[in-house]
Every structure is written in C-alpha cells, then in structure tokens.
C-alpha cells in the first residue's frame with residue numbers, strides 16, 4: 101500500500117462515486133501483479149525489465165515501488181544507492197551458487213502472507229558465497 105490519500109473533490113473511479121474527503125488506499129502490490137499490464141504477472145521474472153521503457157520513479161503508474169506524486173518517497177535516491185551498493189559489492193567480491201545441488205528452478209519464490217511494511221519470501225533464500233579474487 102502507498103500512503104493513504106484523501107480526495108479533495110468528487111470523482112468517479114471504475115463507476116464508483118468517490119466523494120470529497122474520502123480516504124483512499126492505493127494497492128500497488130495488486131497493480132504490480134495486474135495481468136493487463138504485466139505478462140507472467142504472478143511470476144518472479146526480472147527479465148521483464150530488459151528493454152522495457154517502464155520506469156520506477158513515479159511516472160509509470162503500473163510500477164510504483166517508491167510511490168508517486170507529492171508524497172513520493174523522498175529517500176528514493178538514498179534507497180536506490182543503498183540497494184545498488186550492497187548488491188554490487190556482493191556480486192563484485194563473490195561468485196554465488198545454490199546449496200545442495202539446487203537449480204534456479206527449484207527456488208520457491210512465493211511471498212510470505214502477513215501484515216508487514218515489506219514483502220518477504222516464504223522460504224528464505226540460501227546462497228553459498230565463493231570468494232572471487234580479481235586479477236591484480
């Protein structure tokens with residue numbers, strides 16, 4: 101969910117009358133899994149973003165990880181930098197493999213059900229790091 105919004109005037113959404121000062125919850129989780137906008141909507145399929153012009157900075161409403169409009173996340177740059185820095189360090193210093201002969205297709209990508217600010221995996225991801233020494 102995004103931060104709640106309150107309407108300032110009367111509007112119609114999908115045929116429903118929404119009156120002024122109504123509190124609205126925008127379910128971005130559901131928008132991000134809407135098969136009208138996403139193929140294989142329920143699948144973990146990050147390749148969908150290759151050569152895709154859909155941006156995540158609030159201009160394309162089918163993908164709103166940081167929200168949008170006046171209440172868009174003010175920490176967006178810090179959030180992106182933090183995630184990219186951690187991920188690039190992990191990929192730069194290690195090769196990674198799955199434990200016990202597992203293949204990528206064996207991973208359970210289901211989400212845990214429950215009230216939480218963030219979505220977490222039902223089955224935690226376990227990986228084996230292999231030290232990678234860059235040639236001097």
Ligand code: HEM
Pocket residue numbers: 101102103104164165166167168169170171172173174175176178179180183
């Ligand atoms: C990957 C990291 C992050 C994600 C995915 C994220 C996501 C979000 C989302 C979805 C919202 C609601 C926006 C809306 O309703 O339109 C939000 C709001 C907010 N975020 Fe973030 N955020 C992240 C990192 C950060 C960081 C690093 C900070 C601060 C250092 C931050 C501070 C805030 C604040 C203060 C709000 C409330 C803004 C308001 O009340 O108008 N966020 N964030």
